Amino acid sequence: MVQPLGYLKESPSQTAGPYVHIGCTPNFTGIEGVFEKDLGSGPLYNERTRGERITIRGRVIDGSGTPLKDALVEIWQADADGLYNSPSETRGKADPDFAGWGRCPADMETGEYVFETVKPGRVPFRDGRLMAPHITFWIVARGINIGLHTRMYFADEAEANAADPVLARIEHRVRVPTLIADREGDTYTFDIHLQGENETVFFDI
Amino acid sequence: MRSPQRALISLEGTKSEITGPVFGHNMLNEFDNDLIQNYARAGESPIGQRILVHGRVLDERGRGVAGALVEFWQANAGGRYRHKKETYLAALDPNFGGVGRTVTDEDGYYWFKTIKPGPYPWPNGVNDWRPAHIHFSVFGHGFAQRLITQMYFEGDPLIWICPIVKTIPDEEAIKRLIAPLDLNATIPMDMRAYKFDIVLRGRRSTMFDNRKEGN
Numbered sequence: 190m191v192q193p194l195g196y197l198k199e200s201p202s203q204t205a206g207p208y209v210h211i212g213c214t215p216n217f218t219g220i221e222g223v224f225e226k227d228l229g230s231g232p233l234y235n236e237r238t239r240g241e242r243i244t245i246r247g248r249v250i251d252g253s254g255t256p257l258k259d260a261l262v263e264i265w266q267a268d269a270d271g272l273y274n275s276p277s278e279t280r281g282k283a284d285p286d287f288a289g290w291g292r293c294p295a296d297m298e299t300g301e302y303v304f305e306t307v308k309p310g311r312v313p314f315r316d317g318r319l320m321a322p323h324i325t326f327w328i329v330a331r332g333i334n335i336g337l338h339t340r341m342y343f344a345d346e347a348e349a350n351a352a353d354p355v356l357a358r359i360e361h362r363v364r365v366p367t368l369i370a371d372r373e374g375d376t377y378t379f380d381i382h383l384q385g386e387n388e389t390v391f392f393d394i
Numbered sequence: 395m396r397s398p399q400r401a402l403i404s405l406e407g408t409k410s411e412i413t414g415p416v417f418g419h420n421m422l423n424e425f426d427n428d429l430i431q432n433y434a435r436a437g438e439s440p441i442g443q444r445i446l447v448h449g450r451v452l453d454e455r456g457r458g459v460a461g462a463l464v465e466f467w468q469a470n471a472g473g474r475y476r477h478k479k480e481t482y483l484a485a486l487d488p489n490f491g492g493v494g495r496t497v498t499d500e501d502g503y504y505w506f507k508t509i510k511p512g513p514y515p516w517p518n519g520v521n522d523w524r525p526a527h528i529h530f531s532v533f534g535h536g537f538a539q540r541l542i543t544q545m546y547f548e549g550d551p552l553i554w555i556c557p558i559v560k561t562i563p564d565e566e567a568i569k570r571l572i573a574p575l576d577l578n579a580t581i582p583m584d585m586r587a588y589k590f591d592i593v594l595r596g597r598r599s600t601m602f603d604n605r606k607e608g609n
């Protein structure tokens with residue numbers, strides 16, 4: 190025998206369940222008066238935030254093509270200059286008027302989620318090459334046992350996308366478009382397919 | 395219908411994964427971590443077993459994760475959730491909302507007061523019952539540590555026949571989600587206590603870039 194390494198194991202994940210809204214967006218499900226507003230709701234920017242205002246909308250769709258009406262979507266992104274508002278950000282100070290995190294429950298009738306945010310700047314990969322602008326998505330719901338991480342890229346950043354070191358890692362090139370959101374006006378549409386022909390690429394990060 | 399069929403693509407942490415949002419203690423209201431009081435009418439309290447749930451949020455080296463936002467939600471003593479889509483015939487408790495949150499202190503410690511939730515039936519198999527449980531949502535320091543899980547109670551016979559619990563294939567891992575009764579932390583003549591530690595995944599430090607398996 191050798192000495193045990195002694196590292197603790199990560200607590201196992203469990204599904205968020207159908208009533209995730211009680212804990213994460215209580216006002217949305219009619220529990221009012223406990224929290225003033227639901228954490229992460231509303232626009233991610235205010236009038237002083239730097240950067241281009243955009244809207245992101247989409248649905249989380251199951252293997253039969255049906256949108257989930259009980260999903261919870263969170264996003265995490267850099268500011269317009271590519272800096273994260275986090276103590277772990279070592280490259281500079283992010284826009285103090287942009288926290289970079291948002292949370293949106295899917296609409297209980299349509300399954301649509303919406304974020305009003307700013308377009309992020311570019312962030313370096315570990316070797317210093319710039320990644321294309323992207324937003325990290327995290328999706329939980331009933332029937333999803335562990336939160337799913339993915340990234341949204343922007344269709345109008347074709348050149349940056351072509352050089353992106355993370356997208357380059359995807360061997361099956363036909364799957365790359367599942368991470369790229371189309372633009373119409375100021376709105377990007379990003380549908381997330383959990384299963385099937387157009388299954389979105391998910392990451393083990 | 396909701397599980398991806400293709401393998402996840404591995405990605406070593408970039409700034410996008412090792413950074414994450416931080417929520418200060420100043421976002422909290424006085425009773426955010428007291429579910430006995432935060433929805434109750436003046437002078438009243440919810441019905442059920444009064445309990446204190448406490449523990450630490452830890453990293454894989456056993457160090458406390460300070461400033462971690464912990465959110466929790468649960469059914470009432472009868473197993474009824476306060477949610478628009480919930481139809482179980484057990485009654486709502488007019489003094490119980492079922493939601494709370496807190497931020498860990500400098501040692502990673504957290505606590506909250508609540509009512510022990512009841513088991514409830516769910517439409518899976520024809521006679522499936524969830525064990526008593528409290529849902530937890532935790533933010534560490536990096537978005538890659540984001541975790542949602544469930545806490546179960548020591549000695550509950552429903553734990554070992556629950557299909558959601560059994561999505562975890564390893565019995566030892568299931569045990570890490572079962573909170574023991576903690577008599578040391580009880581408040582005599584007031585409430586019992588359960589202890590529940592949560593371990594977040596490691597923060598792979600850049601010192602060990604050459605070790606792809608992590609620290």
